[in-house]
Structure formats: structure tokens, C-alpha cells
Amino acid sequence: MKNILAIPALLGATSLGIIKNVGQWGVFSLTAVLGMIHIRRLIPKILYDIYFIGFKSLNIIILVAFFTGMVLGLQGYYTLIKFSAEGMLGVAVALSLVRELGPVLTAIMLIGRAGSSISAEIGIMRISEQIDALSTMDVDPVRYLVTPKIIASLICFPLLTAIFDCVGILGGYFSSVLLSSRSGIFFSKIQSSLLLSDVTGGFIKSFVFAFIVITISCYCGYYTHQNQSSAGAEGVSNSTTSAVVQSCVYVLVSDYVITSFLM
Structure with missing residues (x-):
């Protein structure tokens, strides 16, 4: 009988834990966003x-x-050449990058390079009681540590996405030059087929990804001390790993949701 009841008890405990974490992340993110009201002192x-x-x-x-x-x-070239449509290579490359790969791969690269570092930095500040010291000095640690990172990410993610798209299209053009002598129509097809709505959709995704990545990375580091299974350096390591994994998962999930609305 106990074994039968253990399964629903485990499911209930897991569900409550997920709801608690989502609610805590929501309050944490809202506090950071409200900190944007007075940002003059946070400009440096x-x-x-x-x-x-x-x-x-x-x-x-x-x-x-x-x-x-x-x-x-x-x-794309070896796929389109089977249908004698290699002239559409520029369109295929540009739309793939602008709509999907540009925002998603930019976000994933920034998760690995910046998100993990931010989570580890805040996690170390937590276990070394630097965050408690900020609270003792009557400084809001969320506004001081997280709000500037959210603003910076909302600026950087779209710009880096635009750079990713442009450089990626140049890489596709370079491939077309090596494979086909008809490379002159590469950019002309892009100009005639790429719409402003495609570019706008990519930037919308980059803004959403920026908010998700930074808030999750900061949240995992900020609440490192709540990790019951480990403490100290191991706790920071686990928090950083959790930040990277959760950010990647939520970026892909949100990408599907946004794409379904934009189609």
C-alpha cells in the first residue's frame, strides 16, 4: 500500500516544487523589472x-x-540542385537565419559564454555572503545586480542577432561562390523575397530570449543557497549547470510558441 501511495506523493511533491520555483522566478523577475524605474545610478x-x-x-x-x-x-545547394532550384539558395539561407537560426543560436552561444558566467558570479556572491552584505547596507541586491544585466541583454541580444544574420548570409554566399557560378542571383533573390515581417519576428524572439536567459541565469545563482543537495563550490557548480540547461530548454520552448503565433 505504501509503495502505491509513494507514486502520487512523489508527483505531488514534484508539481509543488515546480510551481514554487516558477512563482519565485516570476517575483524575482518582476522585482528586477521594477528596478528599471530609477536606473540613473546604474548606468556605469x-x-x-x-x-x-x-x-x-x-x-x-x-x-x-x-x-x-x-x-x-x-x-541547401545539394538539396535544391535536385529540383533545379539552386537559384533559391540565397532565400533559403536568409530565411533560415533571420527567422530561426540567428536568434536561437545567438541565444545559445550567449548562454554558454555569458549566462553561465553570470550565474556562477552571483552564486559565489551568495555563498560568500556578499548579497547579504548588500541587504545589510540597505541596497536592493536584485535591483543592483540583476536589473543592469536585463537592460544590457535587451540591448545586446538584438544587435548580436543582427550581426549573426548578416555574417551568416555572407557565409552562405561564400559557399555559393565555391559551388556555383550563378552566385550573382544570391543577393537579388534575398532582396526580392525577404520581408520586413521576417526580420521583425527574429528581433521579437531575440528580446524574449534575452529576458529568459538573463533572468534564469541570475535566478539560479541568486538562490544557490536553497540547493539542499549541495553547498559551497558544489552548489555554485550545480546552479550554473541548472542555469545553462534551463535557459536552453526555455529558449527552445519559447521559440516554438513565438513561431506558432508569428506564422
């Missing part, structure tokens, strides 16, 4: 976070974008 931190999240991620974004575009050009 915002500028530093723009440098850390945006500028320091530029190299990896350009590298990944170029080779992503080349792979799309290569695969």
Missing part, C-alpha cells in the same frame, strides 16, 4: 554589462555565424 553597471555580454561575445558570434551560413549554403 549597465555599460559594463553591455561590454561583458555584448562586446566580449562578438568573436564567437561572428565565428559561429560564418560557419553556420557556410553549412546552410552547402546543404
Whole structure:
């Protein structure tokens, strides 16, 4: 009898834990957003976070974008040539990047480079009681630590997505030059087929991904001390891993939801 009751008890406990975490994340995010009302004193931190999240991620974004575009050009060419439609290669590459791959891959790269670092940084501040010290000095730690990162991410994610799209299209063009002498129609097809709504949809996704990635990364680090299974350095490690995994999952889930509304 006890074994039979253990299953619904486990499901109930798991459901309550998920609801608690979602609610706690919602309150945490709302507190950070409300902190934007008075941001004049946070401008130096915002500028530093723009440098850390945006500028320091530029190299990896350009590298990944170029080779992503080349792979799309290569695969697209050998697919379209079977239907004698290789002239549409530019459209296929551009739409794939602008609509989906640009925002998603940019977000995933920033999760690995910036999100994990932010989660570990805040987690270390938590276990070393620096966050408690901020509260003791009557400084709101969420507004001081998280709000500048949200503002910086909302600026950096769309800009990096635009760079990813442009460099990726150049990579696809480079592939088309190597494979076909008809590369002159590559950009002309893009100009005639790519719509403003396609670009707008990609930027909407980048804004949503920015908010999701930064709030989850900060949340996992901020509540490192609530991890009952581990403490200290191991707790920070687990929080960082959790931030990366959850951010990737929620980016992909939100990508599907947004795409379903934009189609």
C-alpha cells in the first residue's frame, strides 16, 4: 500500500516544487523589472554589462555565424540542385537565419559564454555572503545586480542577432561562390523575397530570449543557497549547470510558441 501511495506523493511533491520555483522566478523577475524605474545610478553597471555580454561575445558570434551560413549554403545547394532550384539558395539561407537560426543560436552561444558566467558570479556572491552584505547596507541586491544585466541583454541580444544574420548570409554566399557560378542571383533573390515581417519576428524572439536567459541565469545563482543537495563550490557548480540547461530548454520552448503565433 505504501509503495502505491509513494507514486502520487512523489508527483505531488514534484508539481509543488515546480510551481514554487516558477512563482519565485516570476517575483524575482518582476522585482528586477521594477528596478528599471530609477536606473540613473546604474548606468556605469549597465555599460559594463553591455561590454561583458555584448562586446566580449562578438568573436564567437561572428565565428559561429560564418560557419553556420557556410553549412546552410552547402546543404541547401545539394538539396535544391535536385529540383533545379539552386537559384533559391540565397532565400533559403536568409530565411533560415533571420527567422530561426540567428536568434536561437545567438541565444545559445550567449548562454554558454555569458549566462553561465553570470550565474556562477552571483552564486559565489551568495555563498560568500556578499548579497547579504548588500541587504545589510540597505541596497536592493536584485535591483543592483540583476536589473543592469536585463537592460544590457535587451540591448545586446538584438544587435548580436543582427550581426549573426548578416555574417551568416555572407557565409552562405561564400559557399555559393565555391559551388556555383550563378552566385550573382544570391543577393537579388534575398532582396526580392525577404520581408520586413521576417526580420521583425527574429528581433521579437531575440528580446524574449534575452529576458529568459538573463533572468534564469541570475535566478539560479541568486538562490544557490536553497540547493539542499549541495553547498559551497558544489552548489555554485550545480546552479550554473541548472542555469545553462534551463535557459536552453526555455529558449527552445519559447521559440516554438513565438513561431506558432508569428506564422
